[in-house]
């Protein structure tokens with residue numbers, strides 16, 4: 192199966208901070224999960240470069256060469272993701288020729304469908320959102336997301352997109368596809384926006400008002416509104432307008448991950464744009480004639496940093512590369528995806544990070560691996576030579592061979608539904624049981640009376656650890672490799688088996704040697720993290 196997932200494309204008016212890293216890490220974990228399962232994954236991120244915000248940032252930096260500025264900033268974003276090990280398949284910049292070609296084709300299709308019309312727009316515009324605002328959007332006369340910014344009074348002639356024409360089709364799509372808007376709590380909010388508040392939207396700006404933006408095909412006086420252009424990155428990156436085979440392979444997107452502030456654009460404007468263009472462009476239609484719409488938009492929440500909003504002016508917009516020296520980026524990935532229920536708001540603090548590092552990672556996962564590998568070496572000279580499928584000869588509260596396949600089902604469901612937090616919670620619940628099992632069976636005492644039962648106990652936990660290594664791979668890829676190495680296994684050979692075949696009880700070869708254990712999560716006295 193193919194699996195196409197995207198992050199939003201980011202403005203290049205600043206370098207990435209932990210908020211951007213959060214979205215991108217979550218997407219990375221889901222991409223890695225689908226690759227392990229053997230899916231044909233296309234994981235996309237990129238930069239939104241046709242925005243006035245970038246121009247303002249460049250001017251603030253005292254520069255005047257926009258192309259040089261955009262090149263440099265796009266590289267900063269690209270290299271940050273590379274340094275953090277984010278496994279993207281493509282990085283799109285909206286100033287690239289492939290994007291411009293697709294946008295032009297798409298605009299022409301919407302035009303041919305009769306959904307573009309020149310009208311005079313008078314109203315409000317928030318430069319923070321790069322969005323037109325109507326009364327119902329405002330709180331005390333201000334944009335609720337940018338209460339410190341004055342709204343611009345705009346009066347100009349623009350191209351309007353007949354968005355309200357698609358009200359019924361959008362509602363029908365939302366109702367027929369409950370998975371389209373996630374988490375579920377967002378659906379009613381979007382549904383009522385579509386049903387009651389959605390109006391036609393201006394999709395261009397006058398050239399004399401904005402200095403950047405893709406020119407409207409056939410109208411030199413106008414530039415395409417930045418959101419109309421930006422949303423199209425998801426299609427142009429997979430070949431819309433330039434590579435039909437690639438487009439047929441990877442479109443529609445299976446998952447757009449977005450922040451909750453931009454979900455409306457993704458669940459109303461975006462599908463309506465596609466519905467419109469699909470009337471004219473056969474590439475955008477399914478075999479039954481219906482438009483090829485994205486399958487799921489998942490909005491995550493926002494988080495604060497030690498209780499404060501993350502912002503440049505507060506000086507807490509930490510570079511994700513500098514978050515946690517000494518404890519490793521896997522720990523940060525684990526923390527972000529475990530601590531915050533995906534879809535809800537949360538808080539990032541050094542204290543909580545270090546708490547989870549100590550309790551969940553060092554004590555629960557790290558110690559289990561360390562102790563069990565050490566005991567197996569000592570008592571059994573490696574992986575115990577036992578029949579891993581045979582029932583344990585002693586009474587215990589945990590039966591790994593039965594528990595782990597159930598755990599796999601939960602982990603599958605968590606990652607499939609874009610809920611890495613739920614997958615991790617299930618894994619850690621099982622890890623607690625595995626630790627309890629060691630307390631209960633006490634192999635270090637048991638070995639004196641019943642060496643064979645001890646060997647079976649240790650094999651069960653070692654094999655469980657192999658399963659845990661597999662299951663934490665999407666979130667902690669480096670840690671997973673270290674765990675496989677502790678078990679004397681080659682990670683790539685394991686991964687070559689595939690997710691379902693790899694996660695079969697008894698995959699750990701009895702009698703194999705075990706290398707000397709090393710702590711997975713070394714104690715850190717103090718860290719400069721956040």
Ligand SMILES: [Zn+2]
Nearest residue numbers: 317320334337
């Ligand atoms: Zn705003």
